[in-house]
Amino acid sequence: MPEIDQPSPPHPHGFELPRLTAMLWHALPRFVEGVIAPVAVFYAAFALLGLNGALIAAVVWVYGGIGWRLARGHGVPGMLVLAALGVTVRAALAAVTGSPVVFFLQPTLGTLLVSMTFLASVPLRRPLAQKIATDMVPMPEAFLGHERVRRFFLRISLLWSLVFLVNAAVSLWMLFHESIGTYLWVRTGLVAVLGAAAVAVSVLGFRRCLRHVNGEAAPI
Structure with a gap:
């Protein structure tokens, strides 16, 4: 029987990049949550409530994000926990120093x-x-x-x-x-x-x- 040509195995150097739009849609919510929203929350609270109000709002925003993940049954990344602790310490120092x-x-x-x-x-x-x-x-x-x-x-x-x-x-x-x-x-x-x-x-x-x-x- 004649031999049937088999498809060549993929070259070990070959690789396909996921679609750019999929990568952007994956990153956009994290950019808004981690960069845009905290600035908006801090600035709004700073304008309305002063420094201490803004510091409290910044801490509440971070811990609110953790609570939202837990309420939805999602895991909390370790980096987010460290970020929350860091924001708490920074807010306390800023409140003490004014x-x-x-x-x-x-x-x-x-x-x-x-x-x-x-x-x-x-x-x-x-x-x-x-x-x-x-x-x-x-x-x-x-x-x-x-x-x-x-x-x-x-x-x-x-x-x-x-x-x-x-x-x-x-x-x-x-x-x-x-x-x-x-x-x-x-x-x-x-x-x-x-x-x-x-x-x-x-x-x-x-x-x-x-x-x-x-x-x-x-x-x-």
Whole structure:
């Protein structure tokens, strides 16, 4: 009997990226909940109730999010619990000192630390961008081992290091030279614009990298 051609097994370097729209819809609620809503809640309470009212509102927002997850039977991520504890400590220190700068200084310094972590991961050849990407979208080891993929994640780690550095530098300057209202909205806008630009560059660059890698993997 004549042999029937069998389909070639997928090349170990091949990989398909989920649709961009699906990724954006997955990330949008988290961006609103984690970035936009807390600023709106704090600013509204600050304008109506003053500093202490705003600090209480910030703490209630975080613990309300935890309570909402528990009420719906969803698990509470450990990072959210740590964030709640961090907000509680920052709010207490700001209330004692009477300075909103104390409340916002710690996350700004944290942004600077994140920038340095991205930067340090490059010479170590363990790009942080790759670790974050694989946490969101599992990828085969053979694909991650491709030289073009390794170079891509090293460059993207440098990009995100720069983004977080600019974010931290502008935030620190505004925190000590502008009003809290200006700091809140301008910084939020800056985070959104820089983040969106960096995400666009990252996704488009990754798609270009995928085309090259999958092109090499395509059967001739």
